[in-house]
Amino acid sequence: MTDDNATNTQANETEGVALDPQFFTATNAYLELANQQGQTFGMKRVSAAILYAAARYNSHAFIGYETNPAANKEAFVEYMLDLYRRMLEENVDNLIENNQAVANAGQA
Structure with missing residues (x-):
């Protein structure tokens, strides 16, 4: 960790x-x-x-x-969707990169 x-x-x-x-x-x-x-x-x-x-x-x-959730719901949802997409892409990329590094180390 x-x-x-x-x-x-x-x-x-x-x-x-x-x-x-x-x-x-x-x-x-x-x-x-x-x-x-x-x-x-x-x-x-x-x-x-x-x-x-x-x-x-x-x-x-x-x-x-939020003081006016009904009026700001759509902006909040779009923000959260974008945030999750970026976090997901970062983590998938990290795992792909780390798995490639491990696979390449075994082939050396």
């Missing part, structure tokens, strides 16, 4: 965004729980549950801080 935190922090700092290390601590805690649940419920079911839970939590947060 420490290496992941350093890598993630370094990657985000190069993009001009310094994330709080507690962000990665919280992320790793959710991943640990997801991995535990995956053993019982299966990866696909847990993946869907995580997405649904995130949608519920983010909707709850939006309603809690």
Whole structure:
């Protein structure tokens, strides 16, 4: 986990965004729980549950801080869709790159 935190922090700092290390601590805690649940419920079911839970939590947060949620709903949804797309692409790219590095190391 420490290496992941350093890598993630370094990657985000190069993009001009310094994330709080507690962000990665919280992320790793959710991943640990997801991995535990995956053993019982299966990866696909847990993946869907995580997405649904995130949608519920983010909707709850939006309603809690937004003064006019009906008027700003569409902008919020578009923002969240874009944010998720960027996070998903970053993580898929990282896994592809890391798996390639591992595969190439074995061929050397």
